[in-house]
Amino acid sequence: MKQKLSFMLILFFLVCIASFAQTKTRDDIAEKYKWNLKDLYSSVEQWQQDVKTIEKRIPELTEFQGKLGESPKNLLTTLQNMFSIYKNYSKLSSYSARLKDQDLGNSENESLAQQASSLGTKLSEAASYFNPEVLKIDSKKMDEFYEAEPKLLEYKIVLDDIQRMSKHTLTESEEKIIASYGLIASNQYDVYGIFTNAELPRETVTLSNGEKVELNSSAYTKYRTTDNRKDRALVFDKFFNNYGKFEKTIGSNLAGHVKGDYVYAKNKKYETALEAALNVNNIPTSVYENLITQINNSLPTLHRFLDLKKKMLGYDTLYYYDLYTSMVEKANMNFNIEEGQEIILKGLKPLGSEYTSILQKGFNERWIDYYPTNGKRSGAYSTGGEYDQHPYILMNWTDDYNSVSTFAHELGHTMHSYLSNKNQPYQSSQYSIFVAEIASTLNENLLNDYMVENAKSDKEKLFILGSYLEMLRGTLFRQTSFAEFEWEIHKKIENGKPLNGEIMSDIYYDIVKRYYGHDKGISVVPEYIKYEWAYIPHFYYNYYVYQYATSIIYATAFYEKIKQDGDAAVQDYFKILKGGSSDYPIALVQKAGVDPMSAEPFKLAMKRMNDVMDKIEEILKK
Numbered sequence: 001m002k003q004k005l006s007f008m009l010i011l012f013f014l015v016c017i018a019s020f021a022q023t024k025t026r027d028d029i030a031e032k033y034k035w036n037l038k039d040l041y042s043s044v045e046q047w048q049q050d051v052k053t054i055e056k057r058i059p060e061l062t063e064f065q066g067k068l069g070e071s072p073k074n075l076l077t078t079l080q081n082m083f084s085i086y087k088n089y090s091k092l093s094s095y096s097a098r099l100k101d102q103d104l105g106n107s108e109n110e111s112l113a114q115q116a117s118s119l120g121t122k123l124s125e126a127a128s129y130f131n132p133e134v135l136k137i138d139s140k141k142m143d144e145f146y147e148a149e150p151k152l153l154e155y156k157i158v159l160d161d162i163q164r165m166s167k168h169t170l171t172e173s174e175e176k177i178i179a180s181y182g183l184i185a186s187n188q189y190d191v192y193g194i195f196t197n198a199e200l201p202r203e204t205v206t207l208s209n210g211e212k213v214e215l216n217s218s219a220y221t222k223y224r225t226t227d228n229r230k231d232r233a234l235v236f237d238k239f240f241n242n243y244g245k246f247e248k249t250i251g252s253n254l255a256g257h258v259k260g261d262y263v264y265a266k267n268k269k270y271e272t273a274l275e276a277a278l279n280v281n282n283i284p285t286s287v288y289e290n291l292i293t294q295i296n297n298s299l300p301t302l303h304r305f306l307d308l309k310k311k312m313l314g315y316d317t318l319y320y321y322d323l324y325t326s327m328v329e330k331a332n333m334n335f336n337i338e339e340g341q342e343i344i345l346k347g348l349k350p351l352g353s354e355y356t357s358i359l360q361k362g363f364n365e366r367w368i369d370y371y372p373t374n375g376k377r378s379g380a381y382s383t384g385g386e387y388d389q390h391p392y393i394l395m396n397w398t399d400d401y402n403s404v405s406t407f408a409h410e411l412g413h414t415m416h417s418y419l420s421n422k423n424q425p426y427q428s429s430q431y432s433i434f435v436a437e438i439a440s441t442l443n444e445n446l447l448n449d450y451m452v453e454n455a456k457s458d459k460e461k462l463f464i465l466g467s468y469l470e471m472l473r474g475t476l477f478r479q480t481s482f483a484e485f486e487w488e489i490h491k492k493i494e495n496g497k498p499l500n501g502e503i504m505s506d507i508y509y510d511i512v513k514r515y516y517g518h519d520k521g522i523s524v525v526p527e528y529i530k531y532e533w534a535y536i537p538h539f540y541y542n543y544y545v546y547q548y549a550t551s552i553i554y555a556t557a558f559y560e561k562i563k564q565d566g567d568a569a570v571q572d573y574f575k576i577l578k579g580g581s582s583d584y585p586i587a588l589v590q591k592a593g594v595d596p597m598s599a600e601p602f603k604l605a606m607k608r609m610n611d612v613m614d615k616i617e618e619i620l621k622k
């Protein structure tokens, strides 16, 4: 249960985009543009009452500790109490978190959030005996329990999820030893973070306009997009060669992390670290393997994009340092909130009236906090744990197209949560991170279509289509290349081969050259790019990045199916939105009509990317 609770807490924050300047205070903003937290609690006093109520209920969690396996009734009562407390706690922690995020400088709100968090810790601690004890009930006995107490079947998915770990659960004292290593589990990640953020000496470059710039990460991300090609080349060269000077140190550190993954996996009786990481969400390793294979088969589509970009930029040769500069001119489009809402309602119309009427309800009933204000958290997110109420969205609306597409994205999360909450019992309402970005990305796809169809000029059309392609390059291909690198370095250790910074650079360079068609004359990848791996913190996340790619592929596949088959495909797609965690993520995606093990979703995603390129070429021909 501990795992389940922390998983729910993570889902409260599907944080997405960047930050904006804030000038207004909350009092300057009309009520209708602020979220209405009274749907959760009428006052802080009422919230405090609820804290007390939950605290009083903590003993219910441990009432049958040591006796869960004695009777189905003990197990059922504990599950019922547990999820009823968690449901209440989710609402409670949402309230204090929203208050905190609307004004991060407010110390009263901060202390409420801390109060909620320490209550959460108490709940986790009280329930920590639950999983190990359920694991001790063998499957034969569990079947007898279901027979004797059919209400237990309502929790079968939860119990199965715990019991499928039995193969990977050791004796109590062994588990204790493994758990004790948790203390040093994040060492390499911490060292990497401190070194690259604070201690890594940075190069200073002089740009064409005479400006001197110290090349830290944020300067790099800023200047890699500059229109001045000479500056880009300079920035890339200095930035990555600087990482190259520390290839051995960063490499040894990352190798340490990979070895840690391996030792953990081996001790927990997994074949590989990949299997151990994916098993958390019950994802078979074949999904990962299929992603790498299919994306490698899809490289001709990436190469077509690179050729198109080269042509649009007017170059004879495309270099890796040209990748971040936009292939299209920025079109300045302005949208106020009402206009944004209207476009989204029209753009998401293919999802049907059930979908859009809930959106309208959310707009009318103030689920959304729109404007940036002093002290408000930057970026955007959607919540989802308010089971009997509704999700909330935090936005930082700046009247541009990015605001509209971010809003459509967050509304995807909101609808997924809302529909799962309405259609699932609480214990299976919270969906897995593996499927989380499908609903959001699908909305972005639909919005894109609508915007292109209704664009006022070819310039606007090109801007939307071009930005979409750049996003696919970055999310689909780049993240898969990361996933491939991560897998390769783990395989070295798992096969007893040496691994160090130099070997990592060779592996990385080979992958990037292959993806970007270096040997085919598609683009030129300068040698210093072999050090790029040293700049990516995600390699310490233990097989996380592949999900960026899979989400976008499945979402694009759903989009294509909806475009081709209309309402029938929409109804299938709703099986994900309404499914919560009623089944494992892969099974849910399959039920909804897309098979992650097959080539189909990849073919559909590539079809979409090629269609967009066809459209761009048509416009360019004019």
Ligand SMILES: [Zn+2]
Pocket: 014, 015, 016, 409, 413, 437, 440
């Ligand atoms: Zn998202």
